[in-house]
Amino acid sequence: MTRAAILAGLFDDLADSYDHDHHERIADALLARAWPGAYDAVADVACGAGAVALRLARARPDSAPPVLAVDISPRMIEAGRGRAVGGAVDWRVADAVPLPVPDGSLDAVFCASSLHFLGCRALADWRRVLRPGGRVAYSLPLAGHFRPSSRFAALLAADVPLPAGPEDAVDWAVGHGFTDVTAQVAVLGDRRVAVTAARLPEHP
Ligand SMILES: C[S@@+](CC[C@H](N)C(=O)[O-])C[C@H]1O[C@@H](n2cnc3c(N)ncnc32)[C@H](O)[C@@H]1O
Numbered sequence: 001m002t003r004a005a006i007l008a009g010l011f012d013d014l015a016d017s018y019d020h021d022h023h024e025r026i027a028d029a030l031l032a033r034a035w036p037g038a039y040d041a042v043a044d045v046a047c048g049a050g051a052v053a054l055r056l057a058r059a060r061p062d063s064a065p066p067v068l069a070v071d072i073s074p075r076m077i078e079a080g081r082g083r084a085v086g087g088a089v090d091w092r093v094a095d096a097v098p099l100p101v102p103d104g105s106l107d108a109v110f111c112a113s114s115l116h117f118l119g120c121r122a123l124a125d126w127r128r129v130l131r132p133g134g135r136v137a138y139s140l141p142l143a144g145h146f147r148p149s150s151r152f153a154a155l156l157a158a159d160v161p162l163p164a165g166p167e168d169a170v171d172w173a174v175g176h177g178f179t180d181v182t183a184q185v186a187v188l189g190d191r192r193v194a195v196t197a198a199r200l201p202e203h204p
Helices: 003-017 020-034 051-059 074-083 120-129 166-175
Strands: 042-045 067-071 089-093 106-111 130-141 179-188 191-199
Touching: 003 074, 020 051, 020 106, 020 130, 020 179, 020 191, 042 051, 042 120, 051 067, 051 074, 051 089, 067 074, 074 089, 106 120, 120 130, 166 179, 166 191
Parallel strands: 042 067, 042 106, 067 089, 106 130
Antiparallel strands: 130 191, 179 191
């Protein structure tokens, strides 16, 4: 069984007891740093039950393009569909890397609490799909504040180091080709999350 299939199964099992409150707060933190234009082409990568996608879709005009929301877990997508009230979301069950869109076609990419499962291949794909100057916002657990179960720990991407603080998060994003990088630590109860926002350079 592939790593992606194992992750899909683990998140399928979690879908009914998912901690929506925590993930809504992370979605708010990402969107506060990179709220896109009303008609921007946007993706929620490894969207789970769509915390980011649903917030955005509800706030957009009816004539805006749907928010693309991709996740490998059918039951997480089903949970997202069940929570949708108004707004258009284009739900897809698939590996989120590569995103099913042409090069340079997105204005913004969001990835909440998932990059540490996807690995650096996701960053390369975001550089592919974003237009020059396009925005990205993602979160990672802060090093030392993440205690995954052994099943999840075994599935973490080896090439995504968890940041020790905002400086680490900024350096890492710059090292992967992004610019205008800002990072903050969000304190959510007893959890700490590094929230990074950045842009693809206008002139690569
Ligand atoms: C901790 S959850 C976060 C979900 C959502 N972004 C949120 O904020 O609630 C991690 C998500 O990553 C998804 N995932 C893991 N690997 C994936 C992959 N290769 N492609 C798409 N989704 C993936 C899981 O199915 C799960 O829904």
